[in-house]
Amino acid sequence: MLAAYAARIDADQPLAALEVGDLEVASTPGGALVPGDWVEVEVRAAALNHHDLFSLQGVGLPARACPMVLGCDAAGVTADGDEVLVHAVINDPSFTGPDSTADPRRSLLSERYPGTLAERVRVPRTNLIAKPAELSFAEAACLPTAWLTAYRMLFTQSGLRPGNTVLTQGAGGGVATALVLLARHAGLRVWVTSRSAERGERAVRLGAHAWFPSGERLPERVDAVMESVGAATWSHSINSLKPGGAVVICGTTSGAEPAKAELTKIFFKPLRVIGSTMGTQDELTDLVSMLVSTGLRPVIDSTYPLADARDAFARLESGAAFGKVVLAAE
The missing domain is CATH 3.90.180.10 (Medium-chain alcohol dehydrogenases, catalytic domain)
Structure with a gap:
């Protein structure tokens, strides 16, 4: 074949x-x-x-x-x-x-x-x-990989509630575009980062409330960060969180060894670091139902x-x- x-x-x-x-x-x-x-x-x-x-x-x-x-x-x-x-x-x-x-x-x-x-x-x-x-x-x-990963990060792992602010590191990938659409529909304030103004602006047209250049200090701290980039954005993710906030990590496309682990900030604030990988069959079934009922694609x-x-x-x-x-x- x-x-x-x-x-x-x-x-x-x-x-x-x-x-x-x-x-x-x-x-x-x-x-x-x-x-x-x-x-x-x-x-x-x-x-x-x-x-x-x-x-x-x-x-x-x-x-x-x-x-x-x-x-x-x-x-x-x-x-x-x-x-x-x-x-x-x-x-x-x-x-x-x-x-x-x-x-x-x-x-x-x-x-x-x-x-x-x-x-x-x-x-x-x-x-x-x-x-x-x-x-x-x-x-x-x-749906079974990128969208399921995003669904589990947001709705199973993060603890976010409507009205909270979520930052997605990177704009344009399969997981990132899914996070923007799902988070916006769920009533979250959605921010993204990007090294490209064109991709950042496309993310805003897709549903993000704002985009910021990668590594730039944000106007205020966020409730959670959705992290898939890894080493290149790790310190920015930790520094962008409110006390008690969470970083949910599903991948390390830029590498798995950040220059700084940021352990002091993690325990002092204190912050939550939550691993997330793929999702269950029940979560995939729920995701499919969500797309059917909302029209998201x-x-x-x-x-x-x-x-x-x-x-x-x-x-x-x-x-x-x-x-x-x-x-x-x-």
Whole structure:
């Protein structure tokens, strides 16, 4: 089948490790064998994430697992004709509990098992939720990673209430655009930072109340910061919080080792530092319901056919995308 896959690992030039072509999953030497009772989904749309670039660099994907089909997000159709979204968190069979992200042995599709950037993907039946007719396949494919991450950060982890002020570090990525739209709809005052005036202004047109240059002192402190950048913005995030405020961190795209840990400020203010990763299937179901009832829709930067996945990856790697980059069959 046609797939976009990591043929090898290249820490310095991730796109050099990307191949687009025929790959039979059954012949893949790496990863884990797909259980026979998993359900096959014909992929109609799949969204790219920075996770895919990290995989090509060997983050979470060892060389021995290559070739590995990339991709976490998908929406498609089962053999029974059901239109579905794929929840990408794969739990260990022994795990029990309501929060799938608490499983220390969990993985995402494309880490141990083939991912979604292919004509077909196989997943546990329990990882499927119904795609409502109100959402296109491309829109639905944007939800399981970036939008679910933003939803959990805001509504499960942060403790924010309507009227509070939230700062999102960075403007324009999939998680950032989701945070702006969800937070504005929830009645929060929404601020963003950006190194680009054009992207900051686009975030304001999307729904942010204001944007500020990255690292600039804010006019007042905020109740919470949504952090996905990491080292480059960590000190600014800590210094931007009110006493008792929270920084919710879901990623470290600029690196995981900040110049200063800011520990004194964290315990003296005191501040809360909350880790957040992906979300549960129940949260994904609630997110889908929220979009149906409110009319909110993901921002899609661009759409490519699967055969042009290399161009889609180049768009993602360039940092120029505003919203999600999608591979779609429709």
